[in-house]
Structure formats: structure tokens, C-alpha cells
Amino acid sequence: MALLTVEGLVFDYPGNRALHGVSFTLEPGAITALVGPNGAGKTTLMRCLAALERPSAGRVVIEGVDLSEDPRHCHRFLGYLSDFFGVYEQLTVRRCLLYRGLSQGMTMAEAEKATLKAAERVGLSDRLDQAAGTLSRGLRQRLGIAQAILHDPRFVILDEPASGLDPEARDDLSTLLRGLRDDGMTFLVSSHILAELSDYATEMLLLSDGRLIEHRRVEDDEGEAAGTVALQITLSEPKENFGDLLQGLLAEQAGAVVRGADTLSALVRIPADQQARHALLAGLLAADCKVSEFAVREADLQSLYRERLVRERAGGSSKEVRS
């Protein structure tokens, strides 16, 4: 059974539809990166999943239970950390966690036990008596995560957990999330920092203008891309029918795909050998294309994201040249 099923989710702010019928499922054990440009609807979607907003239409089912019918039941299964969460600056880490546990209805004994466990899970056991307001940004983020997982939820939603963290703290966050996932938690994590997300994400959900335009396993792309590389081509002057020209040039190359093209740029996948690249560049120059960039992109989340957005903006699906 899917851990989370989202069906036709619509959300309206006054005069502004933020989600247009979003549907997807998440399987247990996934760490799903929720990505998309500013204003795409990521926070709105996460707030709907955490039952902090009531959608205008559609439904969210967590472990077989409809969120709108039994939000309290669902809250036991999910933890949520908002992008601008607060901590009680004057309270110690221990008291912040105890307070959270008690406010969730735990007894003092349960809250104490949960506090020690959560602190240990996020690596704050040696900070229990430090005031929350004196924690570094990275440690404060860990406290936020400890608060979100205090009740041992199966599903955890983190909105921009890496924002404002330095590279070392982001590395620590990746390690922490992978460890919690190995403990059985499923994550939905939004971020603008795609490079870090690709360290731990197993799936990617791409939202654009309130619509889900891609849901894929990150590993799948590595499989699909075996033996090929993603290549970004940029022109300094527009070329009419650039996509068709590329299709023609790549027609003889097994595995080559035009992922998206407009008159000034294109993303293609071509065989990973130098010959294929040389032949394509020679063909473009012979066709009088003013090539200003011809660069291999790493097959990471960032290139998947760009590739998909370019395809979306170019108006549709990728064109398979030859498989």
C-alpha cells in the first residue's frame, strides 16, 4: 500500500489558484525532493499534506486514512517542519522537546523518553541543556527536525530544511536524513538547493505553476542515461527550427534524444563517446549555428530539473530520435 496518495488536489487562495489538480503517490522508504521555481506551490502543497490548509478539491490519503476525515489520526503518522519554524529561544533543547511532547498529549514520562530518543537521532544529546537561542543555525535546524519527529512519525515533511545552512551543515543534514530513512521514515523535502537534494533524494517531484509536471525516481535516470550524457547547447544568435536540425543531425546516433529545444538553446542526450560529440558540433557549425556553449551536464538532480523545465517551456514532450 502506498504511504501517501494525493488525488486531484486543488487549492485556491482568494483570486489565485495555487494547485491545479495535483496527483501522486509516495511509497514507504522514499526520500522525495519537491522542487520547482518560486511560487510553484511547494509550500501550499506541503501545508495541505500536513492538514494545515483545507484543499478546495481532491483528497489526501495517508496509510489508507483520508486526511480530511480524520486529521488527528493522520497527525500521528506525520511530522512537519515549516520553512520559517520558531523555537523558544530561552528554553533549553530538552525543554523545547518536552514541551512539544506534552503539547501533543504525551505523559511526562513519554515526553522524556521521546526527548532523549529524538535528541539522539539528530545528534543533539550533548546539547540538551543548552538554550535553543544559542544554537548555531545547523544545530537549530536539527532541533526543528527533532521536534518534527518527536512522536516517531512514519512520514516527515520538511519545507526548505537546508536554507541558510553552510555546506558542512548541509552535508550533516544529508547524513541525518539518510539515517532516519534507514530507520524507516519516509520524507518529502522541498529545497532550492538541488545539488544537496541529489545527495539523498530517491525521487523527484517537479511542480511548476501549481501543476505536477514530473514525478520520477532519481535512480531511473541513471539507468536510462547509461552510456549517454546530457549536453547543453546554447547559441549566440537564434536559429529557426533548431530542434528539427538537431533531430536530423542525431538521427543516426543510437540512444540520442532531443530533450527540448527553442531557437537559442537545447538539451540533448547523446552517446558518451567523443566521436558523437565531435560529429554533432561539426554538424551544427556546418549548418551555420553560432554555438556559444556546448557543455556536458552532470546527470544529477539539477540537470534533471533543468531538462524537464526546458522541455515544459518548449511546449511538450521530448522527441525520441532513436532508441
Ligand SMILES: Nc1ncnc2c1ncn2[C@@H]1O[C@H](COP(=O)(O)OP(=O)(O)OP(=O)(O)O)[C@@H](O)[C@H]1O
Ligand atoms: N497567503 C497567500 N495568499 C495569496 N496567495 C498566496 C498565499 N501564499 C502563497 N500564495 C501564492 O500561491 C502560489 C504558490 O505559492 P507557494 O508559496 O506555495 O509556492 P512555493 O513553490 O512554495 O514558492 P517559494 O519557492 O517561493 O517558497 C504563488 O503564486 C503565491 O504567490
